[in-house]
Amino acid sequence: MLYTLTTPLYYVNDRPHLGSTYTTLACDAIARFQRLNGQEVILITGCDEHGLKIMRTAEAAGLTPQAHCDAISERYRDLWQRWQISNDRFIRTSDPRHHQVVEQFFARVEASGDVVEGRQQGWYCVACEEFKDDPHESDDPECPIHRRPLEWRDEVNLFFRLSRYQKQIEELVAREGFIAPASRRREVENFVAGGLKDFSISRVDLPWGIPVPGHSGHTFYVWFDALLGYLSALLEPGAPVDLDALVQRGWPAQLHVIGKDILRFHAVFWPAMLLSAGLELPRTVFGHGFLTREGQKMGKSLGNVLDPELLLERCGRDAVRWYLLRDIPFGDDGDFQQQRFSDLVNNDLANTIGNLLNRTSSMARKWFDGAVPPSGEAALTSHSLALAAATAAERFQVAMATLDFRTASETVLQLAIGANGYLNENAPWKRMKTAGEEGRVGEDLYAVLETSRWVALLLAPLLPDLSSRLLDQLAQEPIDSTGDPHSTPTPWQLALHWGGLNPGLLLPEPMPVMQRLELDGPL
């Protein structure tokens, strides 16, 4: 079975920010984890490019909308590449084939009798691309979110008859596991319980959009078109556009990962649209929280925006991934604190995990001819570290499967802490001074080296780079979490087998696998 998961299709209004990077990193970790376990994964990301806001942004920059979208979407594509995101697709809603998908989808919705004309009158926020119900002062109303003036609109639009799906959506939304984390479910339930209203799916006089077939002058409302990008991303290159074929190509998605602000679109409007078109519904919609910085909202006006490009350059992939995945409960809001960021990276990655391997490897090399020592008793699965490793791997699997990156990370870390403790307890450097203890020293070192190998393996989906550097220091092949599916047990699963490290294997000269972060001045 295919495991399809999606990031949002990011709106090309502006360059990528940390929020979208966070979402994308998390999805990448999930995708890698699933692949390691043998799933054939399709990780979809991309850009949402239509709408009035884009048109105006482009105008302000003196560009055509297309040129503007080309430029921004390229930045996204490039950024994800530099973060080594293992996305399988990158869809742009200005793609001509996406237009065809939208047309076909609309035809189905229309055939279901779910498209009606209606008059839409009210105050409109261009930034939200939404009508605002009843602003307080009608003289000079502004958007409460964007603090920008609303524009009066009075137009005849096409409406999607969402109200017909009241019952089905109620059931869907109440379903265990559809909306995650569960703490967000009630809000959506209440919204649905309030009665679903038909919503407009077209705009008039908006040239930067996909024309609605059979309704000249109308283009599709951005959201209607954007959500369909998830389908377009699954099209087979070159083959004719056929919605029915998508079932073979990975639809329905197992998981939509989104920011909590767009939960409603994904958990209410989107499923109703799919029902209308006779397509299957996604299994889970996960709304994660937002990031603040040192307790404050990030924003241009405050000038405290954390730039993902800068973060990548100055701190590297592993550091940022670790901090975001390990320290922020996925789903909750999180606060980026620089001190904590460098504390965690230095303590966990450089000191605990990196140094563990470093100290052990150098002892092994010094006293066992530069190689992995004979395993002896340490090869037994009843060895205390073997047991710890097995338990950690089990917990890790459960945590990752439930998107609990925090617990998963902590589990790996605890394994490394345990191994460090084991070394201090058994003090091979002391034992080595008494004759006849070499055997025991070798066993202890073996057990710790083997544990390090497990640490490296478990880190593969979370920190693929550090994982390979650790494995490299252990003279092991890196684990590929980007490629084609493997039948189970997969190479990764097979590698997670106590005793997999071969005694006698020559160890490379120890080098720090993780540089400590020395950040002077704010990022």
Place this chain on the structure above:
RNA sequence: GGCUCGGUAGCUCAGCUGGUUAGAGCGUGGGAUUCAUAACCCCAAGGUCGGGAGUUCAAGUCUCCCCCGAGCCA
């Protein structure tokens, strides 16, 4: 205004269906050690679990009221 979600050690958070002296990591202080990226290991201090009332043999954990923060809807 209605609703939702939070309010647990200096910080970030765990605490399942109520039950021994409330936990972890970071930070702080002390000790031990030298294999190692001044790293690792051990120990300690620090909490009237937002406030109040109630249910119970027993409440951080249930009920009600209030306060604070974030958000959704008006």
